[in-house]
Amino acid sequence: MTIRRALLVLLAALVLLAAVLVVRTLQFTPAPQPQQPRQTVAVDAQQVAAHLAEAIRFRTVSYGEAERIDYDQFGAFIQWLGQTYPKVHQVLSRTPINQYTQLYRWQGTDPSLAPVLLSAHFDVVPVDPGSEALWQHPPFAGVVADGQVWGRGALDDKGSVVSLMESLTLLIDQGFSPKRTILVALTHDEEIGSRHGAQAVVAKLKADGIKPAWSLDEGSFILDGVVPGVTQKVASINVAEKGFLTLELVARAQGGHSSMPPRETAVGILAKALVKLQDHPVPGGLDGLSAEMYGTLARNMGFGKRLLFANRWLFDPLITGALEAMPSGNALLRTTTAPTMLSGSVKANVLPIEAVGTVNFRLHPRDSAESVVAYVKEQIQDPRVEVKVTDSMDASRVSSADTDGFKALAQASQQSYGQLVVTPGLTLGATDSRFYDNWADNAYRFTPMVLRADEIPLFHGTNERVRIDNLAGAVSFYTLLLTHSCGG
Ligand SMILES: [Zn+2]
Incomplete structure (x- = not known):
């Protein structure tokens, strides 16, 4: 009896939830726009x-x-x-x-x-x-x-x-x-x-x-x-438009002959730093301008997508995950990170004294060049890697x-x-x-x-x-x- 009652309560809760989701979705429609009759301009x-x-x-x-x-x-x-x-x-x-x-x-x-x-x-x-x-x-x-x-x-x-x-x-x-x-x-x-x-x-x-x-x-x-x-x-x-920030990561280590290398070379140190940046993108999300934009667009989508956007309180992780999976969607949500150039030793058997990686960020309006540099240093946490700003412009x-x-x-x-x-x-x-x-x-x-x-x-x-x-x-x-x- 109690199990049956519990199941009934659960079922009722699910029905109620479904009703709330559907009602919110049905109300999530394009804002009424003033009708703009097409006007013809005599253009040759x-x-x-x-x-x-x-x-x-x-x-x-x-x-x-x-x-x-x-x-x-x-x-x-x-x-x-x-x-x-x-x-x-x-x-x-x-x-x-x-x-x-x-x-x-x-x-x-x-x-x-x-x-x-x-x-x-x-x-x-x-x-x-x-x-x-x-x-x-x-x-x-x-x-x-x-x-x-x-x-x-x-x-x-x-x-x-x-x-x-x-x-x-x-x-x-x-x-x-x-x-x-x-x-x-x-x-x-x-x-x-x-x-x-x-x-x-x-x-x-x-x-x-x-x-x-x-x-x-x-x-x-x-x-x-x-x-x-x-x-x-x-x-x-x-x-608005995004800004940019170009950083050089300079990793330094002992040089010498490659026949007796230390546990980590400058290249290895740099590679670790780059992987950290790749694995920890600058935090972002669906807020501010991005939220306003998707709020408008989603009202014109099919029922399934409208269901998600009309109920962001429940589905935000799902929506954000789906947007992040697309390069174009991800770029709207956050400051993006793109390692673009690398250099190390000039010879195959010479240990590099330094290895340099260039990383290009595109700054979201919520971030500044300064805040991203601080974030990068915090992620890398390695005194052997110097972070140099070579070029930057904040977002508009x-x-x-x-x-x-x-x-x-x-x-x-x-x-x-x-x-x-x-x-x-x-x-x-x-x-x-x-x-x-x-x-x-x-x-x-x-x-x-x-x-x-x-x-x-x-x-x-x-x-x-x-x-x-x-x-x-x-x-x-x-x-x-x-x-x-x-x-x-
Ligand atoms: Zn142009």
């Missing part, structure tokens, strides 16, 4: 494509070795901008910064409104030597074929440069006059650190006392089939997703592309926004184009290209965005 997509093809033909390549950069190409590109977009150059003022970066300003009529800053870069990365033959169309030929524009910079980031200039031209043609001042920065050294481009733009704005309400630059896309479990397109408007601030600027970005996306899941997100690499972030009230990282999973390798890759419907969408997006957030 073929002309935009033809202009982008022309832009690609300028070899505005950023090389790490400054002497290899062909600045004549940069100068010619800027001349081309003037010839191709004469109205923009008549109506907006233009300030060259360090000669090649161009800062345009469309003066608003209401000086009480803080300006907005839109930015894109026209330098591109080199083509991998030896990969030229793999390109279906030569990387600097600027070919329009199969509904796409082919060439280096098509996606990153000349497509945005051209779309911005096209939308400014459209607005001028419509007789638009901004109430809020519009700033547009076209920068020339994003791929090599932005010292003379975005950094100088911020210095100039600071000197002039011009503080933007928000900035918009590259850093994410409208993701199509990229987020596991979400079938809708996801506009990830990123509000986290901009607010609860602003008129963010809402305007979301609205213009939906008006241009139809219904989307909109979420704030985290950019894993470094962009020019890390500088804008220091000055604008909020910095957003988002290119208004749809990106499919198979298009991700095109960045800095072979056969870089952009779909023409994305160019039309981007022109529409910028036009609607500026109309609504800067118009009367």
